[in-house]
Amino acid sequence: MSDNPTLLDIDPSKLTIVRAEPHVLKTIPPPETWVFGQSGSTDHMLIIEHDPEMGWSAPVIKPYSPLTLDPASSVFHYATAVFEGMKAFRGPDDKPTLFRPEMNMDRFAMSAERIALPPFNKDALLALIKQLVLVDERWIPSRTGYSMYVRPVYIGTRPTVGVQASTHGMIFVIMSPTGPYFPTGFKPISLMARHDFVRAWPGGTGEYKLALNYAPTFKPQQEAASQGYQQILWLLGDERRVTEVGQMNFFVVLKRSDGEIDLITPALDGTILPGVTRDCILSLAGTHVPDASSPSSLSTSTRPIPRLHPQERQFTISDIVSWLEQGVLLEAFGTGTASIICPVSKIGWEGKDLILPEYEEGVGPVSKALWERIVEIQEGRRESEWSVKCE
Incomplete structure (x- = not known):
């Protein structure tokens, strides 16, 4: 007002x-x-x-x-x-x-x-x-x-x-x-990790949806495309902290020793856009229970989803390398209004590709379950306060 x-x-x-x-x-x-x-x-x-x-x-x-x-x-x-x-x-x-x-x-x-x-x-x-x-x-x-x-x-x-x-x-x-966004099925994208170009920085405007945040990303994006990568994984600082992917928020899915799942996304520290889809993912993961009979469960009779532990915290490209070496990184994906969820197949870093697990449908079970639930709500097939009538 x-x-x-x-x-x-x-x-x-x-x-x-x-x-x-x-x-x-x-x-x-x-x-x-x-x-x-x-x-x-x-x-x-x-x-x-x-x-x-x-x-x-x-x-x-x-x-x-x-x-x-x-x-x-x-x-x-x-x-x-x-x-x-x-x-x-x-x-x-x-x-x-x-x-x-x-x-x-x-x-x-x-x-x-x-x-x-x-x-x-x-x-x-x-x-x-x-x-x-x-x-x-x-x-x-x-x-x-x-x-x-x-x-x-x-x-x-x-x-x-x-x-x-x-x-x-x-x-x-x-x-x-x-x-x-994927008319013929999910198609995982390839990322080039960049730290020489910066999408956002502490004290800047990364958490706001300003036009001025977008134009400076076009040139690095062109360079990534010329090397065969579809999007950029934006890194920040000497520690090469992961921030966003392209114009999307970024998530990783990790297998825990107890069989449950950690779902991690960078915290809202001023450099991260507070995405609507990001918020949906965290909310749905937080209320999920493995029992498929529960209304809040993301599981189905043929696709059980373990308990999810959503976390908002910093992590680095070195963490991603380590998680892959340990065999605990199950999925990585971007989130946004256009695609809802966009799975990642590989990340180019320091002259080599970090290869992520492949799935027959092009998307992992956790990210697919989250995508399906959001689409159900958007299209009115599941009741939710997130769906607001125009009247």
Whole structure:
């Protein structure tokens, strides 16, 4: 919410919806052609603007179109931009839902505050996003694995090149149809461990979803690809501490001497993005019991999962080497909105590849069980407070 009570806050009751004329509505491409982030946009977008004299404008949902911005806008010169990513699904009742959107709104507001963008009402913005989803719900098919990606963006639009916080801002939300990340089954990815490039550092902005965190990763990613690796395992400091993989959080699955499982991910120390999927994984692992008859169990009659011990703590690339040598590293995977879970097959480090265990389905039993449970909730096949109706 605004710190100045005289300024207008975001008000969903003032929403204006300008629908695209029927003859200009886009033809929805066949769902089997949808690729995450590459399937175009839906028909409409949401826009709200902030002025330092008045506060937030009346929100508008209108046909998707280019933005008009002053060339001196803060976002172009000082990277005052934050964004989020979430998905809308169609439940068994044919109603659209969002998956844990409150977490996205909390992180969106936290990120905006970090770069001194004007504050906003999170609940009001979420109410407007739900309305946008309803306007374009025809883009959400009733097919498992398919959804509509929702991208809220907040940019600084102060129209001067002075080096200072942007008092002007614009929030806009666009959406895109998306299909399964692995349409033909899980395909483990290869990583190149890098310490010469740093994604985030102590006291920096790694825990915020800022646009400025992403562009510097593109060049190292290209270099990794040129050497045959699909993503980067970001290391930090002289101890080569593991942080993230690509733009995902990172987990390892370790076999304990008592037959149970340690599920470890780097702690939120300021260099790690507090991912929504990351939080889901930790929560589901923490409530899991091996007995398949329990509602919270991740086990099935044909795939028992031992008790899981989720941990948030630091570990290094040397730890990974040691765990592999000891034969206790069972699985490693990244987590994020796009893939949910992305298994890892090998890690390039110091001129050789660290080979991880292979599984017939391309994914280990623990990570597959976690993936299945999240998908069940997202698609409404399992009741959960994480699934929020758009109404």
